[in-house]
Amino acid sequence: MADMSYERMKEAARRFLVPFIRARGYLPQNLSAAKDEIRMALQEWESSKEYIPRETYDYVRTILIDIHNLLERQQVAEAVSKMEAIWAFMMTKAFGPPEKLPYIASPFPQGFPQEMKGSILKGSRVQIPTGSLELKNRFGNEFRNMILEAERGGKGEDEVGAMICQSPSGEFHLGRVCWGTKGEVHVTDCHDLKPYGSFHVHLHGSDVFSPQDLEQAIDREQISCIGYMEAGIPTLKCVTPRKYYDYTPEAKIEIHRALDKAAEDIRSIRRNPNSPEARRLAEGVRKKLYDIERLLDVYETHI
Numbered sequence: 001m002a003d004m005s006y007e008r009m010k011e012a013a014r015r016f017l018v019p020f021i022r023a024r025g026y027l028p029q030n031l032s033a034a035k036d037e038i039r040m041a042l043q044e045w046e047s048s049k050e051y052i053p054r055e056t057y058d059y060v061r062t063i064l065i066d067i068h069n070l071l072e073r074q075q076v077a078e079a080v081s082k083m084e085a086i087w088a089f090m091m092t093k094a095f096g097p098p099e100k101l102p103y104i105a106s107p108f109p110q111g112f113p114q115e116m117k118g119s120i121l122k123g124s125r126v127q128i129p130t131g132s133l134e135l136k137n138r139f140g141n142e143f144r145n146m147i148l149e150a151e152r153g154g155k156g157e158d159e160v161g162a163m164i165c166q167s168p169s170g171e172f173h174l175g176r177v178c179w180g181t182k183g184e185v186h187v188t189d190c191h192d193l194k195p196y197g198s199f200h201v202h203l204h205g206s207d208v209f210s211p212q213d214l215e216q217a218i219d220r221e222q223i224s225c226i227g228y229m230e231a232g233i234p235t236l237k238c239v240t241p242r243k244y245y246d247y248t249p250e251a252k253i254e255i256h257r258a259l260d261k262a263a264e265d266i267r268s269i270r271r272n273p274n275s276p277e278a279r280r281l282a283e284g285v286r287k288k289l290y291d292i293e294r295l296l297d298v299y300e301t302h303i
Helices: 002-026 031-047 054-072 076-095 132-151 211-220 241-246 249-271 276-295
Strands: 158-166 172-174 178-182 194-201 223-230 233-239 299-302
Touching: 002 031, 002 054, 002 076, 002 276, 031 054, 054 076, 132 158, 132 172, 132 194, 132 223, 132 233, 194 211, 211 223, 211 241, 211 249, 211 276, 241 249, 249 276
Parallel strands: 194 223
Antiparallel strands: 158 172, 158 178, 158 194, 223 233, 233 299
């Protein structure tokens, strides 16, 4: 019985931590989304009351309410400080005194590096995929033009993209611009250079990598980027697919299971897109894909 109670407590903590950490990813830009995630975290915490020691339950619940109130008043720095306090408290509960804590990077850093200003972070960690800033700085205009051209319907509903190539000295080059069909584009051609990754446009504000995007990226790319319009602004999002290989075999299996389930749900949505079930599945798919993006150190910025 004790083992069962412990497992339930662990599961309760896991369900709570998912929206709690996600809330940090929306800050400082998207206060509304962050508040929604904190409310969800609070609901998960309250629904798990019977599995959590009373002192722990009361402490975390009180701070969650404080965080929501601080966000209501747009006091982001104070809210993040309290998020950090909850994280430190949970780590101490899990591992004991600070000197016994394993090295786990906090998902609640107090500030953003200078180069991250103006970025939109939906991930739980402030970690920039290798090369993404250089790609933005070197090819931001080209990415922007591809996004705008595709959205203007330059070739109907077709998508557009290009390979990201690397010279023997490590310098990045952009391959030939390729046009595809609605919802699909195959980018090719690095000539004599080494293929490093790819960029392609998602139309109509679709801001999440598809299951196929992520599977192909994990199989063959060092970096994978998409572009789309967010609130009228061309936006770049990149992930580091090789990050996948840092995880345990069990975690890798779970990633592929989640991608397979997301792809299956997308097929169901397409069969009956206007049904209530399709809307429910669509929200679940987005959450699954956002979670996988975070595992691959997602970075998102206006260009």
